[in-house]
Amino acid sequence: MRKLGSLFISVLLMGLSGCNPVSSDAQSVAASHAATDVPHALPAIEWRLATSWPKNFPGLGMAPERFAHLVDEMSNGRLKISVYGAGELMPAFAVFDGVSQGKIQMAHSASFYWRGKAPAAQFFSSIPFGMTAQEINGWLHYGGGMELWTEVYQPFGIIPLAGGNTGMQMGGWFNKPINTIADFKGLKVRMPGLGGEVLKRVGAVPVNMAGRELYGALQTGAIDAAEWVGPVNDLAFGLHKVAKYYYYPGWHEPGSNMEFLINTAAFESLPEDLQAIIRVAARAINQDMLDEYTTRNVTALETLVKDEGVELKAFPPNVLLELEKISKQVIEDQANQDPLMRKVYDAYHAYEQGVRQYHKISEDAYSQQRQH
Ligand code: CA
Numbered sequence: 551m552r553k554l555g556s557l558f559i560s561v562l563l564m565g566l567s568g569c570n571p572v573s574s575d576a577q578s579v580a581a582s583h584a585a586t587d588v589p590h591a592l593p594a595i596e597w598r599l600a601t602s603w604p605k606n607f608p609g610l611g612m613a614p615e616r617f618a619h620l621v622d623e624m625s626n627g628r629l630k631i632s633v634y635g636a637g638e639l640m641p642a643f644a645v646f647d648g649v650s651q652g653k654i655q656m657a658h659s660a661s662f663y664w665r666g667k668a669p670a671a672q673f674f675s676s677i678p679f680g681m682t683a684q685e686i687n688g689w690l691h692y693g694g695g696m697e698l699w700t701e702v703y704q705p706f707g708i709i710p711l712a713g714g715n716t717g718m719q720m721g722g723w724f725n726k727p728i729n730t731i732a733d734f735k736g737l738k739v740r741m742p743g744l745g746g747e748v749l750k751r752v753g754a755v756p757v758n759m760a761g762r763e764l765y766g767a768l769q770t771g772a773i774d775a776a777e778w779v780g781p782v783n784d785l786a787f788g789l790h791k792v793a794k795y796y797y798y799p800g801w802h803e804p805g806s807n808m809e810f811l812i813n814t815a816a817f818e819s820l821p822e823d824l825q826a827i828i829r830v831a832a833r834a835i836n837q838d839m840l841d842e843y844t845t846r847n848v849t850a851l852e853t854l855v856k857d858e859g860v861e862l863k864a865f866p867p868n869v870l871l872e873l874e875k876i877s878k879q880v881i882e883d884q885a886n887q888d889p890l891m892r893k894v895y896d897a898y899h900a901y902e903q904g905v906r907q908y909h910k911i912s913e914d915a916y917s918q919q920r921q922h
Pocket of ligand 1: 719777778779803
C-alpha cells in the first residue's frame with residue numbers, strides 16, 4: 551500500500567491538475583504522431599460498469615460517472631468505461647454476481663448487500679455504532695482493512711476498491727415518534743444489513759429494498775419507516791412527502807463506505823499503467839464523494855426543514871444506548887458463526903479501539919467544545 555500511496559499522489563497530481571506528465575521531447579513526438587494520425591494506435595478497451603443506484607443519482611450515482619470520466623481522461627481515452635444505473639443492465643442487487651461471473655467488468659455498490667454471500671463483507675460498508683468515514687478510510691488504506699477486504703472477495707474473482715463515503719447517515723423517516731425502544735415493536739422498517747438485524751431483536755420487521763422503491767412503499771403503507779442515506783439523497787426521492795419525522799443520528803450507518811467491484815481476470819488483463827489509473831481514480835473518487843456529501847447535506851437539510859417543514863428529531867439517549875448494546879450482541883453472534891467474519895471483526899475492532907482513544911482527545915473533544 552505504501553507503493554500505492556506514492557503512486558497515488560504522483561498520478562493524482564498529474565491526472566487531476568491537468569499537468570502533462572510527459573517531457574517536452576515526448577510531447578513533440580506525440581504531437582508529430584498525432585499530426586500523422588498514428589496508424590498502429592490500439593483500439594480503446596471498453597468496459598461496462600453497473601451500479602446499485604439510479605443513473606446519475608446525487609452522490610452515490612455520480613461517483614461511478616466521475617470515475618469513468620477520470621479514467622478516460624487519465625488514460626488518454628485508452629480505457630472507456632460505460633456506466634449503467636440500477637435496472638439498466640441488471641437489477642440493483644445483481645451487480646456482485648454480474649462482476650463475479652464476468653458479465654460486466656465493474657460495479658459500484660455497497661458491501662453490506664452481500665452479507666448472504668460473505669458475512670465478513672459487512673465491515674467494509676458500515677456497521678451499527680462502528681467507525682466513521684475518516685476512521686474507515688484510515689483502517690482500509692493504512693490499517694490493513696484493504697488486505698482483508700481483498701481476501702473476502704478473492705473466492706468470487708472480485709477485486710474491491712473503496713468507492714466513496716456518504717459520511718454519517720440519518721436515522722430514517724418515521725410516521726410515529728420513537729420515545730422508547732418499545733416503539734419499534736411491529737414497525738416495518740426499510741433497513742438493510744446489521745442495522746436491520748438489530749431492529750429485528752427489538753421487535754421491528756426489517757426489510758431491504760432498493761432506494762427507488764422507498765417512496766411508493768412508504769406512501770402505500772407497505773413499510774412504516776425507512777432509512778436511505780441522508781439529506782441530499784432523501785430529498786431527491788421526496789421521502790419527506792410520505793413521512794413526518796426525520797430522525798438522527800444514523801446509528802446503523804455512521805460512515806457508509808461504497809465500493810468499486812472489479813472482475814479479477816479483467817483487471818489482470820490490463821497493462822500495469824491502466825491498472826494504476828483505475829486504483830488512483832477510485833481513490834480520488836473515494837474522497838470526492840465524502841467532500842460532496844459534507845457540502846451538499848448542509849443545504850439539503852436546510853431545504854427539508856425550512857422549506858418543506860420536516861420535523862427533525864433525535865433518538866432519545868436511552869434508545870441509542872439500548873440499540874448499541876444489541877448491536878454488539880448481533881455482531882458477536884454473527885462473527886461466532888463465520889471464521890472469516892470473526893477474523894475481520896477482530897481486526898476492525900482492534901483498529902477501532904485504538905482510533906477511538908485518539909479521537910476522544912482530538913475529534914470528539916473538539917466537536918463537544920464547539921457545541922457551546
Ligand atoms: Ca443507508
